[in-house]
Amino acid sequence: MSDLNTAMIEKYRNSFLHEVEANVEEGEWVKMCMQCGVCSGSCPLGNAWEHPPQEIFMMIRAGKRDDVLSSDAMWMCTSCYNCIARCPRGLPITHIMHGLAHYAKRLGLAPKNQPTAKFAQLFWDNLMKKGRVNELKLGLSLYFMNGFGEGIKTALKMKNIGLGMLKTKRMSPAEAFGGHGVKDISGLHKMIKKAQELEDARIGQSAK
Amino acid sequence: MAKHEYSFYPGCSSQKGASSSNYLTSVETMCEELDIQLNHIPDWNCCSASIGYAGGGELPRLALSARNIALSEEHNAGQEIVATCAACWLATRETSERLAEDESLMAEANQALAEAGLKLKNETPIKHMVEVLIEDIGYDTIGEKVKKPLEGIKIAGYVGCQTNRPFGIHGESFENPQYLDKLVETLGADPVKNYDKKVQCCGGALAFSEPDKSQEMIKGIIEAAYDGGADMIVTPCPVCQMNVEVYQDHINEKFGTKFKMPVVYYSTLMSVAFGRSAKDAALDGQVIPAKKLEEIAK
The missing domain is CATH 1.10.1060 (Fumarate Reductase Iron-sulfur Protein; Chain B, domain 2)
Structure with missing residues (x-):
């Protein structure tokens, strides 16, 4: 606890x-x-x-x-x-x-292991890296969120959907290397850190 | 100079190689025809959509959208913000309203923004592209631009959730909004009357985390379109579009259905009706091809 x-x-x-x-x-x-x-x-x-x-x-x-x-x-x-x-x-x-x-x-x-709780955290972590969501990495991390074995199974099941998205250029393998992001990522990180500190302080205060 | 000018927030999914890049292509075509100039908000960030809440508390999430509004006020001063993604619009407008109502949150948001050298005035109206079309452009002007009416095509107007609730479009009801049907009619096509699942949820982000529950809802959305005799579904939302289009094979496998229903954006329909090419309308972005539109766009 x-x-x-x-x-x-x-x-x-x-x-x-x-x-x-x-x-x-x-x-x-x-x-x-x-x-x-x-x-x-x-x-x-x-x-x-x-x-x-x-x-x-x-x-x-x-x-x-x-x-x-x-x-x-x-x-x-x-x-x-x-x-x-x-x-x-x-x-x-x-x-x-x-x-x-x-x-x-x-x-x-x-x-623990609530799928949406896990996915929602993955989403936040993903967007925090570069300031914008990387859909390719988010998708892959979702498939593998319950371990490697199940990840492979899910990836196979989703293969045709992935191919359809690739063919229509609505998914890009290039996103695996870097990908889109904001330029002022350090400013964004500092802003979020400050917002988290202020919120933590407010909630911490309430516990006293 | 363009007749209408806006500060544009395109959103993550519209980027090159992302799931609704086809939406942006058709929006750009549509805007060219309607003399709308979209000035991108420089260095915009993700709004954290409706699923960022596990990791992001209230203030960090509000700060994300506050940064976008502040950037817009600094670089595109005096221009209304327009979003094409339902979640982007909702998060940005929600942020603007909540910060306007709560002085202490506003002060904290500005404290956080100061770390990135920004300041929020929060004086900018936040619109969805659909509001621009209906309120600023109008059905009549849209109708005048139609060069190739979409005659003989029956279309189910799937409004979905977040373009409709909690803000919705002024003058429309939450339960049975009419604007998408009116737009379909304006373009010369035939809207499905009394489309049962017009405002039904597709599962949103839970299509990823709870696929079985979501696909059951998606099945209903497609089934009702077939029941209404639809040739295709049209939607204003990138999540709706993807969820309803790409899982049809899985649904067919699971339920023994034979769905093959194209799902397009309003901007796809408009680009085709305005006489633009299949490429400009982003018909090549359909996982399930919209053949009837391809024939017209030829």
Whole structure:
């Protein structure tokens, strides 16, 4: 268990809702949920959620901290924004789900081997290298994210899709060597480092 | 001088050798015909799309889009920002709105930007190319440019998610937006009426991490197009385009279907209808060829 997690448990012993409000992106909206269930019914992957959004909101208020943060529910969000468009109370549900997923990851509570959690991290790491996404490397790292053996199997299964993309020049082997990127990469890295420090400080402050 | 000028944010997937490079080609052709000049934002970066949240917290992600807006305000001052990618548009506009609402986040974003020698004023409207077409150019002007009407082609207008929600196009409903159908009609083609899956999710980035769940949704999108008698699907979103086009063989294998449905961009249709060549319309970028458009573009 991470130190930050221990500190947060200590600090917010009596209210997981307060913890979410203080530390999760758009978390201050959670208390506005009126449990109508439109979000859960509108979610294209609704049946794949261990706990649909409406339930997550109630669980937060009920203090079910571990059940929420270690759930793979939020990682089922496809970012379709149906829930946001339909929520009668105007909750930015998509963003709250992203925020919860990020917070769970930050505390080391996100489920291990959750495919979207892994892919989402690969995506971030990929774009951070050069400031722009390298689709070829991202695709390959995705195929091999569960080890070499499975990677080869996936790569074979995807072979024809890859060939189609190559033929239409929508994929380029040249991207394996360098590839696109921003010129001021050092400025971008310094900017992100600063943003991370400011955010870490804000969340660290809240644990005290 | 061009009649319309914008600060353009092309996005990662539109780059040379990337998955929607064909989108950019057809957009450039379309813009030439409509006298729209796109001034690229110099040294733009990835917006982190809708899947950057595992590694990127709120502020780092907002900083990415803030950098693009700041660069635009510095180099393309006074020009509205236009994005062609749904995720680019959404992330940039979301950033602009959230920073406008929250002074402390805005201050922190500028603290981060200062490390790269930039400053955000956040005074720039963020538009999707579809808004430019509908609001700044208009159906009538588009119709006047049509040299080769797309007669006899039936097209399912697949709007998808992120061009439609949460911001959407002014005056359109989230549940049944009409603009893509109107555009299809303007170009002389025949829109599929009551296309069931017009705003259905294709899985987005989860097509990579949850392929089975996503392909089930994609199957529905294609099936409904066939049910409506469509010859092809048109979409404004690069993720929709790729997801719906390239997995059809896998879906056929899994479900015993016989899908072979071309999926094109609105800019592909427009380039062909405006009389441009197959190459200019990027028809060579179709993994599933759009034969009916090829015939017209000959």
